[in-house]
Amino acid sequence: MARQRACVWLDLRNAAATFNLEVINPADWTYIALKTVPVDQTVAPGWRLHTVSWTAQRSDVVLRLTVGKAFNHPFAPRAELDDVVVQCAC
Template sequence: MSAYTKGDWCALGRTITLTPVSIHPGARCTAGVWTDLWGEMAQFNLEVIDPDTWTYIALKSITQDWVHGWELQTVSWTAQRSDVVLRFAVVQRNPYWHAAEVDLDDVVVQCAY
């Protein structure tokens, strides 16, 4: 899967259900995705969002300038709710330069209690 932008940002996401959280509140969760980010002044966000308020529960942001290669990105949080939005965003930090793109693979969300 890929997200591409020229001059702004692009995001892909979906609501997911963390099944152990309703029985075990406070479970420790981690989301991970392999990324290949490229483009001048490119930024990638791995976001976990509260779907009621659209505020971040967890956020990992990385920046890159042309150098690219596959890297594992992860973000962790203590789950207080069983439904969250998992979103991947690519941002062009300077809209007057080249495009930014991120290729995504092998998304995993795991919770332990």
């Protein structure tokens, strides 16, 4: 079976947050893969690579990237994304 992976560089600032890298089946909107990362870049801001992998089940997927505010921080997180890549390897 072929393995697939999605990668994205994330720079998150202003507040602690949770970052989700979601791979979704477009036929029924169920998760194929999900990686949830708590990120607190208020201490050490900068670009970080996040990756999720899965066994290929279909040729088309929906890739969704979400950022949710953590705790009751007074500021909303600011996210910058770059170089989103989906790869397949046999």
